[in-house]
Amino acid sequence: MKKILPVVICVLLSSKMYAQTDANMGIIPAPVSVEKRSGTFVLDKTVVLVSANPANAKTADLLNAFVVNKGGFSLRTVKAPEAGHKAIVLSAEGADKLPEEGYKINISKDRILLTGKAAGLFYGLQSLMQLMPERKGNAIIVQAADINDYPRFKYRGMHLDVARHQFPLTLVKKYIDLMAQYKLNNFHWHLTDDQGWRIEIKKYPKLTAAGASRNGTIIGHHPGIGTDDQVYKGYYTQDEAREIVAYAAAKYITVIPEIEMPGHASAAIAAYPELSCFPDRDTFIDAKTPWAGSRKGKQVQQTWGVFQDVFAPTETTFKFLQDVLDEVLVLFPSKYIHVGGDECPKDYWKQSEFCQNFIKQNDLKDEHGLQSYFIQRMEKYLNGKGRSIIGWDEILEGGLAPNATVMSWRGVEGGIASAKQNHDVIMTPGPNGLYFDHKQSSSPDEPLTIGGLAPYTKVYAYDPVPAELSAEQGKYVIGVQANLWTEYIESPAKVEYMVLPRMFALSETAWTPLSRKDLKNFSEERLPLHLARLDQTGTNFWVPTPIGQN
Ligand code: TNX
Secondary structure (H helix, E strand, C coil): CCCCCHHHHHHHHHCCCHHHHCCCCCCCCCCCEEEEEEEEEEECCCCEEEECCHHHHHHHHHHHHHHHHHHCCCCEEECCCCCCCCEEEEECCCHHHCCCCCEEEEECCCEEEEEECHHHHHHHHHHHHHCCCCEECCEEEEEEEEEEECCCCCEEEEEEECCCCCCCHHHHHHHHHHHHHCCCCEEEEECEECCEECECCCCCCHHHHCCCEEECCCCCCCCCCCCCCCEEECCECHHHHHHHHHHHHCCCCEEEEEEEECCCCHHHHHHCHHHECCCCCCCCCCCCCCCCCCCCCCCCCCCCCCCCCCECCCHHHHHHHHHHHHHHHHHCCCCEEEEECCCCCCHHHHHCHHHHHHHHHCCCCCHHHHHHHHHHHHHHHHHHCCCEEEEEHHHHCCCCCCCCEEEECCCCHHHHHHHHCCCCEEECCHHHCCECCCECCCCCCCCCCCCCECCHHHHHHCCCCCCCCCHHHHCCEEEEEEECCCCCCCCHHHHHHHHCCHHHHHHHHHHCCHHHCCHHHHHHHHHHHHHHHHHHCCCCCCCCCCCCCC
């Protein structure tokens, strides 16, 4: 991994005095409209912070903490403007007329007026903080301007796979902090997979006692990668999950848990073999691994890939999954629950007499019909509890569950097909740069990745609404998300490196109207400033090469 040299940042920064020349005043994602005015607001310790509504107390505190940190002074918070004092005013007046999550900022010599409902004010504050890059003497100087802003998409997501590698709560919180700063509002937490079950379920303690440990620290097929001499283990307790949900909620971010089914189930099956079609069969272990053939029984997988041992469609399994979801629903109040649905090989279902009978008895066409039955049954259960499901685009095969939202990952085709069937879609196509486990450049210095090339310019250029859709169908595209699969990402520093600065490009793709996107302005005027800020906060990131050279 490249080491960040402060000198790189200095060069990047000195190349432009961003704020003077940049039409977006340094803000990422670029707002809907920015009108610079003449003059400046001088933020010093005489300024009062006007916040009448107790619901905005947290947002006011956040601003104050920022001012303390940047300026070295704090602002007196008051309920109404005071004569003779310049003010920063948080206001909901007129906010009813703003679009969902929208806000306005009016900066003049005497006042900064921030208008919005709760989430809008929070986003307005993020923009305002980006307008205050540094202290000059005893004050922070803010350029006068009028900003009007609201998101293009209502779903703006980042995914984090904690099954292949688990990360400490501090990293998860930092990830959420970054998302919030860039106006992303859904955190998709990939909690279970073949290589580990990472959420405590009280009714099934073996999920974490057995399903959260594997032999080996790194999952690789490559010779020389992967050690077999240490146990890799970890999971989040229910209290920790609650802590993350509350932490995210305070930043207007919803946590969407993913419990994988019917495939990617090796960890659950290792804990409870009766969930398999063949409880007595040893887990298949990749022949390329040195330990192939040497393990008996069901194993939590140690290499990455797609595995044949999947959930059997038995009453035992459905009862198990419903019980698991019952606990998950208590922890996660999100509208959506992600049920996976991807990469479920059908071999075991083909070989199992039970499954073949099940297909006949339930009048299903084939194994794809069985997969569809499986997802629809889980959807019915979750709908009955007032929740909706999201599934990866394989849930189209054999027929979509009636109310499902589809995440289109293998390309845009699944998204197009779903929108045409009037189903909501979240675009997250790997081939379009939204797989942040892919490399950011073709430089030989890049760290080991799973493959694929996804420079931030590609993320930036991506338009989530496929041209193949009519205007009416396009409305089913509710948003966009980038995924961070962590087969080859084992440390917090590498998580940061892989998501940054691509997350900034994603935020603009998710938030900014198409007509306002401008790669040159993003890369040359604004990005350097944001990278410098990452550097100041000790955050790791990929150092961009000039456009066209990646
Ligand atoms: C495919 S994306 C997967 C994941 C892997 C990823 C690696 C998806 C729904 N399934 O299990 O981690 O590729 O890029």
